[in-house]
Amino acid sequence: MSRLDHPAHHLLDELDGFRVAIDAERERADIILDRPPFNIVSMAQRDQLRLIFEALDVDERVRVIVLRSVGEHFSSGGDIKGFLEAEPEHVSKLAWNIAAPARAEKPVIAANRGYCFGVGFELSLACDFRIATDTTLYALPEQRLGQIPGSGGSARLQKMVGIGRTKDIVMRSRRISGQQALDWGIAVDCVPDRQLEAATDALVDELRGFSPIAQRTAKKLLNDTEDAPLAIAIELEGHCYSRLRTSDDFREGVEAFHAKRKPKFTGR
Template sequence: MTKHFTDLSGQSFDGFTVEVDEARQRGDIILDRGDYNTISMGQRDELRAAFEALDADPRVRVIVLRAIGEHFSSGGYIRGFLEASPEHVSKLADNIAAPARCEKPVIVANRGYTFGVGFEISLACDFRLVTPTTRYALPEQKLGQIPGSGGSARLQKIVGITRTKDIVMRSRRISGQQAYDWGIATEIHEDDQLEAATDKLAEELLAFSPMAQRTAKKMLNQAEECHLQTAIEVEGYNYSRLRQSDDFREGVLAFHEKRAPKFQGS
């Protein structure tokens, strides 16, 4: 059966571009709106659509979210919150959760300001790479508001209520090093090595079975919401399902034959 996909490369988007590198099996969403990469209301809808299209694209195994310039994103276009309808505002978290819903692994590369919605969409990704210049913040308290795109909820799952209150209720900025020390960031690299580190991680993920990668992501996301015993049962179910796969058989044979496995995703 022929697989259909939407090629987003070369299309015009609000504040970002999309690149698909078929040879590297990678799709990049690149924020590109001036010095601070502010994110507009309309851009949120388009970002969701871009993630969904790359997730459905058979040429893409890994999705990367990155930015042009000194700062990943200073956050949303503030006046847009007053101009948006209540219905539109109610969908903010759903749009920004798009990376978490992707079956494929999503890497985000953060440098400089990563505030508000920039931080929130990064928290929805699977791997966060930072530099010493990275500054994470949820500054909504300074506007008489709270985070509205899932940021406080996701952050609390990672660092607990005490540290989340410190960041949210004080609109406190934390450095890339502190984010790494607290387990918010996956890796920290020097600023001029961020792109190379992102490339290396994307290439590393390609070596694994795409089916096992999808299953691991879904299982871990589900387990985050479960009691321990339920999470163990979810893990067991998924282990049993993968036991039937061609990739698992190939992995076992390759191990015994002392060679690199050639996974097909089935």
């Protein structure tokens, strides 16, 4: 992998528990959790993951970011002992680090198989799309340790599935299957485990077919208006729509539509 450009690049010289692969031809970057068998996420790894997402977000070779893992499990969660050893100031940054996929302008896909617990689930919830398999189990098990989710898990989940289902998952440390996650709207697809890579590839290629500037705008608009009153959300949507009308990509999209050809978007 070529060196990633980031002001804190010295922190990325030796990645802790994961690696990065960039396929410039497919405009894709993969962040691969690689601490088998359970891909436990260390405290230092959380800092590095944030920096990697920030670096990939400005990398012109990359259109889509994929978060995946090595082995049978996405992640069984964080390094529990690390919480007791970490300084309070460091712990206070956990949610900010794990929210990096949501802050990224580019679309981010989480490919989840096997255990997806604790911070593994929280990191996936911060992504734009989650693909599960028939082996996937999602859980926020912190209650079993006398704790609560601390990196945005309960907050994001409540926005997706409501307070009742979130209490059922959080307060009972309940595990839900990939199929149930699909039924509840947490995952966008649930496929046989052997098809996870193919399903992820297909979604990457689908997303690459759209205008980069339109996708960036849609993601930011949806994130920014999640808690907004309807009238404010509609107003902001209108402003975004108006700005995109002057883009080269919109002109190309309209011309391609009338010419019955595939558009060639440039992101401008």
